[in-house]
Structures are given as structure tokens and as C-alpha cells.
Amino acid sequence: MYMLSEEHKLTVKVIREFVDQHVRPKARSIDKGEYPRQLLKLLGELNILVPTLPPDVGGAGADTLTQVLVVEELAKASPGLATIMEIQSSMLAENLYHNGNKVHREEVVPKLASGEAVGAFALSEPCCGSDAAAIQTRAERRGGEWVINGTKMWITSGLYADYYLVFARSGPAEARHRAITAFLLHRNSCIEATPIEVMGVRGTGTAEVRLNDCRAGDDDVVGEVNGGWKIAMWGINMGRLNVGAIGLGIAEEALREAYIYAQRRIAFGKAISEFQIIQHYLAEMYARTEALRSVVYTAAKMRDAGDSDFPLYAQVAKLLGSRTAVDVVRLALQIQGGYGYSTDSPLEMLYRDAKVTEIYEGTNEIILNTIYKFMREKFA
Structure with missing residues (x-):
């Protein structure tokens, strides 16, 4: 698995088990409007609701790559839960821990990290x-x-x-x-x-x-x-990286669903995976998903390294993450045809969820403006 240490691989294993046991069974209920407060508390019990915080305030003392890995895995089953989690963790709790006062750090942050309290x-x-x-x-x-x-x-x-x-x-x-x-x-x-x-x-x-x-x-x-703009941008830059991770999770899940379906769906006497156009669709989806993974993981490592280009890469992760999510789910749904368009398919939910990644945490049009501003500074 690209760029992942043994510790990161263990984190992925733990969160996948959590997702399979707790999130997937609730994904459709969440999609119908149920706020997953209990899942936030369960994530808090595992110290991965805000994994980058120190253990004494309810975190895991982990790095930014761990943060995006958790978001990515949650997004495979429930982009809605992943969205709640990334805002509560990076944009609220972590932001307050680094930029707030003593009361914020000692009284509010532990409540957010444990899931006892919800933040907006x-x-x-x-x-x-x-x-x-x-x-x-x-x-x-x-x-x-x-x-x-x-x-x-x-x-x-x-x-x-x-x-x-x-x-x-x-x-x-x-x-x-x-x-x-x-x-x-x-x-x-x-x-x-x-x-x-x-x-x-x-x-x-x-x-x-x-x-x-x-x-x-x-x-x-x-x-x-x-000085609130600094606080806002601190949260938004991490939010945009997290949107890239949400897009990655959505794309991975859509690719998996499409691949499995293509092996099982018989048309004209053979599995549709034997048709070259379907193979090309799947290959294109895979290539774009893996390219996105590289950008998201690299941006996470840049943040921990204190790289001055992290804000730029956070914008790129958001732009590519949202576009990849929408395009990969669209192709996956096309492969599934009528079934994909029905509410029986997870792709129907993922398609709706993917669209907002092009809008929230800054529309992609604004993201392009921001990327260009960073480019001018780099190329000056």
C-alpha cells in the first residue's frame, strides 16, 4: 500500500473493521437523515475521532496521514459520516487545540475528541x-x-x-x-x-x-x-485535504462496486468485464483513483513536514479528489446501468454524495483561483 508504514497499515485494518461492523449497517439510515452521534462516540472511544491530538486530550498522537486514512475509509461506506468527522476533528478540535486558549484546550477539546460533544x-x-x-x-x-x-x-x-x-x-x-x-x-x-x-x-x-x-x-x-481569518484558513486548508480523502474513498468504493458487478453481470453470453469498453472504463477509474491517492497522501506528509507548499497541495487534493469522485462514480454507475440508478445500489448514494465535494470547502472554481494565486508566487 503506497507510502504506508506498518503502523499506518494497522490503522487501516482497525478502521476497516470498524466500518464493516458499525458504519456499513448504518449507512442507509444516515443517508435517510439519521445523525450518527453514537458512531462519533465509538470513534472517540478508539481515539480516532481526532487522531492527530495527543492521548491526554483524547487523540492518538498520530500524524496527518493517519487522519486522512481514517476519513478515506469512513467515506467508502458513508461520505456523510466522513464529512462530520473531518470537520469535528481537523476544523474544530485540532484547530482549537493549536489556536485556542487554555479553557478551549483543556475543557472543550477533550469533549470533541471523545464524541461527548458535537462541534460545528x-x-x-x-x-x-x-x-x-x-x-x-x-x-x-x-x-x-x-x-x-x-x-x-x-x-x-x-x-x-x-x-x-x-x-x-x-x-x-x-x-x-x-x-x-x-x-x-x-x-x-x-x-x-x-x-x-x-x-x-x-x-x-x-x-x-x-x-x-x-x-x-x-x-x-x-x-x-x-485574527479570525487565520483560524478560518487553518481549518479550511485541512478541510480541503480531507475532501480529497473523501473523494478518494468514494472513488475506491465505486471502483470496487463496478468491478465486482462487471464480473457477475452476463450479457450476450459472457460477463460484461470481457468487453473492451468495460475494461477501459475500469482501467481509467483505477488510474485516476491511484493518482489521487498519491496527491492526498503526499499532501498529508507535507503538512507534517512543515512544507510551505502544503496549502497549495491541499487545494490540489480537493480539486482532484472531487473531480475524481464524481467521474469515477459516474462511470461505475454507467457500468451497472439500471441497477446502478436504483436505490438498491450503493452507487446511487455515492453519486449524490460525490457531487457536494465539488461545492463544499470552497467551490472548485474558487479552488482554481487559489491554486493560480499560489502558482504566481512560485513562478514569480
Whole structure:
């Protein structure tokens, strides 16, 4: 298995056993809208809900490659669960551990790592998903505290979160990203969450979240006042790498389903795998999936090595991961024909789930813009 140590291979074995025993039996229930809170707790018991954190706060002291391996394996059975997990782990718990204060690290992070608490990353708004620097949610100082008002949109786990990492404008709109502050808010009556029905990755508790005069103290600020953009980007870069891993898991599962079906499906007196066009489809799917694996695993290793090009490779992983997922599932579904289009086939769910990888954590159009900006710096 490419680039994997014996320890990484053992992690894959453990998580595959977990997926087969606990996730696959629940995958369709999650797809129908069931939020997998119990599975988060089980992942926490194995110390792999947030594997990169130290053991004393509920992690496994593992590297970033371990993180993406867990996400990849979860995504094979339930991209929805993989999405919840990667946001709770990289974008919330790990982010708070490295950028939050003592209370965040000692009281909140262990709850997120164990699955006792659920967290949500609240950045996107009705006005601005891709243009996150234009957010309109405001945080104003009143009587020694912050008062936050605004609306967040498309928030994964928003319906069920116990904690919200909220990004709010703490200065003039024209200052854009230089006047955004991150706050960690505990759920209370000032937060109103409304469900959003989505095409794929169902069961993720996706919601519109309204903040109505939410009070926050200085201890609730994550990082520095007007330094929220750094916190957001810290989470988003890891989020984009994780989307690459989700795409990899989806592509692997779709390829496996298509290959097995092609061996068993008889047409014109022989298995359809004997037809050259089907062989070419499968070969193309395999080549693209393995190329994606190389990019995702390399980006993970770059992060741990402190490579300055990691943010660039995270964007590339997201772009290629999402495109590969959509294209491989499309070909797999074509191989399965009518069966693939029915809800009896896992591909029907994977096809819907794959599409959102081209949209969330930054649309692919925005990702291309970002990649080009990095290119200009490299080639200057």
C-alpha cells in the first residue's frame, strides 16, 4: 500500500473493521437523515475521532496521514459520516487545540475528541459562501462583552452542535478578512438552527444557524481579535485535504462496486468485464483513483513536514479528489446501468454524495483561483 508504514497499515485494518461492523449497517439510515452521534462516540472511544491530538486530550498522537486514512475509509461506506468527522476533528478540535486558549484546550477539546460533544464550523452565510471575507455576521462590543448577530448557512452538524466556532465581523466591512474574529459559542437559547434538506451527504445535520444577540466574553475569542481569518484558513486548508480523502474513498468504493458487478453481470453470453469498453472504463477509474491517492497522501506528509507548499497541495487534493469522485462514480454507475440508478445500489448514494465535494470547502472554481494565486508566487 503506497507510502504506508506498518503502523499506518494497522490503522487501516482497525478502521476497516470498524466500518464493516458499525458504519456499513448504518449507512442507509444516515443517508435517510439519521445523525450518527453514537458512531462519533465509538470513534472517540478508539481515539480516532481526532487522531492527530495527543492521548491526554483524547487523540492518538498520530500524524496527518493517519487522519486522512481514517476519513478515506469512513467515506467508502458513508461520505456523510466522513464529512462530520473531518470537520469535528481537523476544523474544530485540532484547530482549537493549536489556536485556542487554555479553557478551549483543556475543557472543550477533550469533549470533541471523545464524541461527548458535537462541534460545528460556522463560516458560510447566505450572502457569501465562496467570498468568505465578505461575511456580514457582526460582533459588537457592548458593556464589556461581545454581542453577535447574524445568519450562518450550510452548517454541517448545525442542528445538533453543542459548540459553534463562529466567525463574525468585528470591524468595518471594507476591511474584509482583516476585521473578522473567531468565537467559540456554547449552544444556548440565542442560537436558532433550522434544518436544510440536501441532495447528498444526508444525516449531517446541515442547518441554517441564526445568532440572536449571542453574548460572548473575551475568553470565548479563539486566537486574537480581528485574527479570525487565520483560524478560518487553518481549518479550511485541512478541510480541503480531507475532501480529497473523501473523494478518494468514494472513488475506491465505486471502483470496487463496478468491478465486482462487471464480473457477475452476463450479457450476450459472457460477463460484461470481457468487453473492451468495460475494461477501459475500469482501467481509467483505477488510474485516476491511484493518482489521487498519491496527491492526498503526499499532501498529508507535507503538512507534517512543515512544507510551505502544503496549502497549495491541499487545494490540489480537493480539486482532484472531487473531480475524481464524481467521474469515477459516474462511470461505475454507467457500468451497472439500471441497477446502478436504483436505490438498491450503493452507487446511487455515492453519486449524490460525490457531487457536494465539488461545492463544499470552497467551490472548485474558487479552488482554481487559489491554486493560480499560489502558482504566481512560485513562478514569480
